[in-house]
Amino acid sequence: MKSPLRLRQLEALKAVADHGSMTRAASELGITQPAVSRLLSDLGDELGFALLDRRDGRLVPSQEARYLLPDIQRILDMMARLSETSRAITEKRAGHIRIACLPGFATSHLPSVVADFLRHRPGVSVTIEPDRPERILEWMIGEDYDFGITDSFEGHPAVDSQRVDIRSVCIFPEGHWLADRETVGPSDLAGEPIIHTRRDSGFFKALSDAFLTERVALTSRIETRQFTAACELVLRGLGVSVISELDAAQYASRGLQSRPFRPRIPHQLSLVRPILKPASMITLDFIESFAASLAPFRQD
Amino acid sequence: MKSPLRLRQLEALKAVADHGSMTRAASELGITQPAVSRLLSDLGDELGFALLDRRDGRLVPSQEARYLLPDIQRILDMMARLSETSRAITEKRAGHIRIACLPGFATSHLPSVVADFLRHRPGVSVTIEPDRPERILEWMIGEDYDFGITDSFEGHPAVDSQRVDIRSVCIFPEGHWLADRETVGPSDLAGEPIIHTRRDSGFFKALSDAFLTERVALTSRIETRQFTAACELVLRGLGVSVISELDAAQYASRGLQSRPFRPRIPHQLSLVRPILKPASMITLDFIESFAASLAPFRQD
DNA sequence: ACGTTTTTATAACAGCTTGTTATGCTCCAA
DNA sequence: TTGGAGCATAACAAGCTGTTATAAAAACGT
Numbered sequence: 001m002k003s004p005l006r007l008r009q010l011e012a013l014k015a016v017a018d019h020g021s022m023t024r025a026a027s028e029l030g031i032t033q034p035a036v037s038r039l040l041s042d043l044g045d046e047l048g049f050a051l052l053d054r055r056d057g058r059l060v061p062s063q064e065a066r067y068l069l070p071d072i073q074r075i076l077d078m079m080a081r082l083s084e085t086s087r088a089i090t091e092k093r094a095g096h097i098r099i100a101c102l103p104g105f106a107t108s109h110l111p112s113v114v115a116d117f118l119r120h121r122p123g124v125s126v127t128i129e130p131d132r133p134e135r136i137l138e139w140m141i142g143e144d145y146d147f148g149i150t151d152s153f154e155g156h157p158a159v160d161s162q163r164v165d166i167r168s169v170c171i172f173p174e175g176h177w178l179a180d181r182e183t184v185g186p187s188d189l190a191g192e193p194i195i196h197t198r199r200d201s202g203f204f205k206a207l208s209d210a211f212l213t214e215r216v217a218l219t220s221r222i223e224t225r226q227f228t229a230a231c232e233l234v235l236r237g238l239g240v241s242v243i244s245e246l247d248a249a250q251y252a253s254r255g256l257q258s259r260p261f262r263p264r265i266p267h268q269l270s271l272v273r274p275i276l277k278p279a280s281m282i283t284l285d286f287i288e289s290f291a292a293s294l295a296p297f298r299q300d
Numbered sequence: 301m302k303s304p305l306r307l308r309q310l311e312a313l314k315a316v317a318d319h320g321s322m323t324r325a326a327s328e329l330g331i332t333q334p335a336v337s338r339l340l341s342d343l344g345d346e347l348g349f350a351l352l353d354r355r356d357g358r359l360v361p362s363q364e365a366r367y368l369l370p371d372i373q374r375i376l377d378m379m380a381r382l383s384e385t386s387r388a389i390t391e392k393r394a395g396h397i398r399i400a401c402l403p404g405f406a407t408s409h410l411p412s413v414v415a416d417f418l419r420h421r422p423g424v425s426v427t428i429e430p431d432r433p434e435r436i437l438e439w440m441i442g443e444d445y446d447f448g449i450t451d452s453f454e455g456h457p458a459v460d461s462q463r464v465d466i467r468s469v470c471i472f473p474e475g476h477w478l479a480d481r482e483t484v485g486p487s488d489l490a491g492e493p494i495i496h497t498r499r500d501s502g503f504f505k506a507l508s509d510a511f512l513t514e515r516v517a518l519t520s521r522i523e524t525r526q527f528t529a530a531c532e533l534v535l536r537g538l539g540v541s542v543i544s545e546l547d548a549a550q551y552a553s554r555g556l557q558s559r560p561f562r563p564r565i566p567h568q569l570s571l572v573r574p575i576l577k578p579a580s581m582i583t584l585d586f587i588e589s590f591a592a593s594l595a596p597f598r599q600d
Numbered sequence: 601a602c603g604t605t606t607t608t609a610t611a612a613c614a615g616c617t618t619g620t621t622a623t624g625c626t627c628c629a630a
Numbered sequence: 631t632t633g634g635a636g637c638a639t640a641a642c643a644a645g646c647t648g649t650t651a652t653a654a655a656a657a658c659g660t
Contacts, residue, residue, distance in 0.1 A: 005383055007307055008647075023607060035648055037609060042646090048390035053578040057657060059608090063446075063580035064389050067396065068382065075378050082371050083305055089364050090348040096367065146363070278353040280363035308618075323636060335619055337638060342617090357628080359637090 007079065009043040010072045012036050013051060013061070017069055020058040085123070094123030095282035100139045101149035104226045106130035108250040110149070113293045117286055124282060136272070143277040147287055152202045153270035160275040164291065165266035165299040168203075169248045169258040171231065172240040178259060185262045186216040193221035193239035195230045206265040207242055213263075231256055243267070246297045266299045307379065309343040310372045312336050313351060313361070317369055320358040385423070394423030395582035400439045401449035404526045406430035408550040410449070413593045417586055424582060436572070443577040447587055452502045453570035460575040464591065465566035465599040468503075469548045469558040471531065472540040478559060485562045486516040493521035493539035495530045506565040507542055513563075531556055543567070546597045566599045 015025035016036065026033040044051045051065045061069060088094035101110055106128055114126055129139070133150045140148050140159045153161050170184035178184055189211075196218075197204045211218040221239040224230055227247040234241050235256055244267035248258040271287060273279055279287075315325035316336065326333040344351045351365045361369060388394035401410055406428055414426055429439070433450045440448050440459045453461050470484035478484055489511075496518075497504045511518040521539040524530055527547035534541050535556055544567035548558040571587060573579055579587075 004307075005379065005386070006646080007304075010382075021607070022609095031647085032649065033608070034610080034650085039647080041609080047386050049581055050578070054656080055576065057607095062578060063583070064395065067389065067394070068385060071378065071382050071385065075375060075382065078371065078375050078378070079305065082368065082375065085368060085371065086305070086347050089367060094367070095364065276355065278350070278362060281349055283363070306617080321636070322638095331618085332620065333637070334621085334639080339618080341638080354627095357636090 003046055005043075005046070007076075009039050011076060012039040013043060013065065014069065014072055014076060016040065016052065016059055017061045017065065020060070022059065088123045089282070092124075092282050092285050093121045095280055096125045096127070097147065097280075097283050097286050098127040098129070098145040099147050099149070099286075100129045100131060100136045100145040102133065102136070102151065102226075103130040104228050104247060105149050108228055109246055109293070110290075113290055116293075117289050121282075140272050140274050143274040146273060146277075146279060146283040147290075148270075148272040149290070150270050150272060151268055153268075153272060158275055159272050161270045161272040162287075162291070164269045164271060164294050166269055166294065166297045167245045167299045168242055168261045168265050168267050169245045170240060170242050170261045171234050171248050171251070171256050171258045173235060173237050174255045174257055176240070176257065178240065179257055181259055183262045184259045186211040186214040186218075189218075189240065190216045191219055193219050195222045195224065195233050195239045195241040196220065197227070197230075198223055198225055203265070203267055210263050210265055244269075244297070246294070249297070264299060269294070303346055305343075305346070307376075309339050309346075311376060312339040313343060313365065314369065314372055314376060316340065316352065316359055317361040317365065320360070322359065388423045389582070392424075392582050392585050393421045395580055396425045396427070397447065397580075397583050397586050398427040398429070398445040399447050399449070399586075400429045400431060400436045400445040402433065402436070402451065402526075403430040404528050404547060405449050408528055409546055409593070410590075413590055416593075417589050421582075440572050440574050443574040446573060446577075446579060446583040447590075448570075448572040449590070450570050450572060451568055453568075453572060458575055459572050461570045461572040462587075462591070464569040464571060464594050466569055466594065466597045467545045467599045468542055468561045468565050468567050469545045470540060470542050470561045471534050471548050471551070471556050471558045473535060473537050474555045474557055476540070476557065478540065479557055481559055483560045483562045486511040486514040486518075489518075489540065490516045491519055493519050495522040495524065495533050495539045495541040496520065497527070497530075498523055498525055503565070503567055510563050510565055544569075544597070546594070549597070564599060569594070 011029060012025065015028045016022055019025045019028060022036045022040070023033050026036040029036065040051055049064045050062045052059045053062050054060075085094055099110070110128065114128070118124055118126065129145065133152060136148045136150045137153070137156060137159065139145045141156065155161060170178065170189070172178045178188060181188060196207060208218055222233055224233070227243040228250075230241040230243055231247060231251045233239065235251070235254065242261050242265070245258070248256065252258070271291060273283070273287065311329060312325065315328045316322055319325045319328060322336045322340070323333050326336040329336065340351055349364045350362050352359045353362050354360075385394055399410070410428065414428070418424055418426065429445065433452060436448045436450045437453070437456060437459065439445045441456060455461060470478065470489070472478045478488060481488060496507060508518055522533055524533070527543040528550075530541040530543055531547060531551045533539065535551070535554065542561050542565070545558070548556065552558070571591060573583070573587065
């Protein structure tokens with residue numbers, strides 16, 4: 001009378017209601033007829049009313065049972081859906097990933113990686129939030145996001161970071177005389193107007209150090225925060241630039257040419273995630289995918 | 301890996317997610333901590349991913365588990381609702397009853413019986429369908445309705461009927477000289493214009509037989525199908541009538557007076573239901589209530 | 601109406617689920 | 631380092647869920 005309803009009983013009732021006989025219901029459920037018989041007699045005892053009536057040879061749910069069947073159906077459907085979702089999660093076909101990244105990644109490299117990743121994972125959804133590096137760090141600490149892509153990261157106790165060095169290249173518009181060179185160094189850029197990142201960035205410091213070492217003056221033309229902006233400006237003939245090969249690759253099809261820059265001044269990316277918050281398997285999977293997508297551009 | 305999800309496991313997961321500790325979840329569920337521990341370790345094994353993470357002393361559902369929890373919550377809610385509904389059915393507080401009746405009942409006696417019946421059965425709903433007796437019979441045979449109230453029923457193999465004889469009374473407007481009589485008989489109505497039911501009805505036949513036996517002429521004024529129509533006409537002073545006491549009672553407060561009619565010519569009601577279709581308990585309950593409501597008006 | 605066949609109910613039993621208690625492990629805080 | 635809180639594990643009891651065997655009941659065909 002007070003024992004809880006069991007799923008198996010509901011399944012049995014539905015199967016009999018669907019098939020009109022316990023024998024067929026049993027084979028539908030893949031069990032024997034006496035098992036069904038007892039499941040239903042137990043359920044009937046517990047509920048306190050008759051579940052089935054005989055009508056010209058068929059077993060038909062009683063009016064009381066019919067009243068409950070729609071809800072039973074829904075519960076069983078939802079259980080089936082839950083099972084399916086669980087399996088999808090196990091097989092990494094379902095889940096949600098929140099990614100914070102530099103604005104440049106949101107438009108250039110990340111979308112294609114996400115697209116590849118989602119292609120065979122229909123149940124997975126992704127949030128991409130572009131912002132400044134400081135904000136990305138905050139988000140990692142606050143555990144608002146699962147994964148972050150940033151640069152110039154000095155480390156933080158609450159953040160797990162994996163550093164990736166990306167090769168840098170010199171970019172110039174089509175037809176520029178630098179196209180004749182195998183590699184480009186500071187001495188090749190003497191007098192060339194240069195578009196570069198902000199002077200307080202690590203990347204600019206490394207670049208100007210290289211010029212300094214070779215005793216070449218760096219002709220600063222434009223300062224910008226994003227590599228993609230530099231690409232656009234170079235495309236329009238406003239100068240040349242040294243940027244991450246990753247961004248240069250995106251612009252190769254749009255008429256931007258590039259050559260390896262020497263000496264090597266890696267663009268330092270950091271793949272970060274909250275260290276306190278355990279990552280879901282799908283997140284780890286994605287981070288792995290993302291790291292792999294960077295392999296062709298890694299230095300060493 | 302292939303064993304089905306069990307409700308108990310879902311309950312345990314939800315309880316731990318809610319309370320942040322297995323110990324508290326266990327007491328919430330009214331079981332011991334090791335039971336919860338194993339339920340969850342089983343579930344984790346079956347699903348193939350971690351369900352819980354430790355976060356500064358609390359157990360927190362993993363991202364994967366969080367993804368499933370809303371659905372789990374809904375399933376558990378629906379199970380609780382189903383249990384509640386089942387108990388309501390057992391206690392006759394839920395269900396649905398389809399009633400077919402003569403038009404007169406739909407407006408006069410039935411509504412108050414239904415209202416009383418539903419008063420303490422909040423989950424019960426009722427359909428009332430008024431129509432002609434022949435149609436009511438069809439509905440019973442077709443099992444479209446659970447219960448029917450009709451008259452002049454000759455019986456049918458597919459229909460279970462219970463006959464109820466209702467006393468008949470002579471009705472007349474307030475101030476009519478018949479108010480002086482204890483009972484009214486044909487001789488009292490000599491020359492009075494009489495409003496009566498259709499000539500082919502059993503009730504009219506019984507009435508005219510009574511007049512014939514006492515050798516009194518029946519002065520027919522208006523013929524109508526329904527007793528309630530007769531009441532309205534009598535109220536307006538168009539004559540007197542002999543009708544079921546049941547209908548007369550409804551009009552007592554509206555200025556219609558009545559006296560028992562002698563000889564007794566019962567109005568024959570039939571309470572019918574499909575014999576092949578098993579009645580729900582709530583239906584049987586209602587039929588009983590309805591029959592009881594007729595008791596004050598029954599003849600013998 | 602009768603015997604045959606189909607279907608459902610019951611019984612006895614095996615294995616798994618779900619609870620118990622007892623106890624060990626781990627982590628954190630005094 | 632020690633104690634306490636909380637979780638995991640083990641061993642076991644009871645109950646659920648399945649089995650086979652068989653009885654009982656209903657449906658069906660002559």
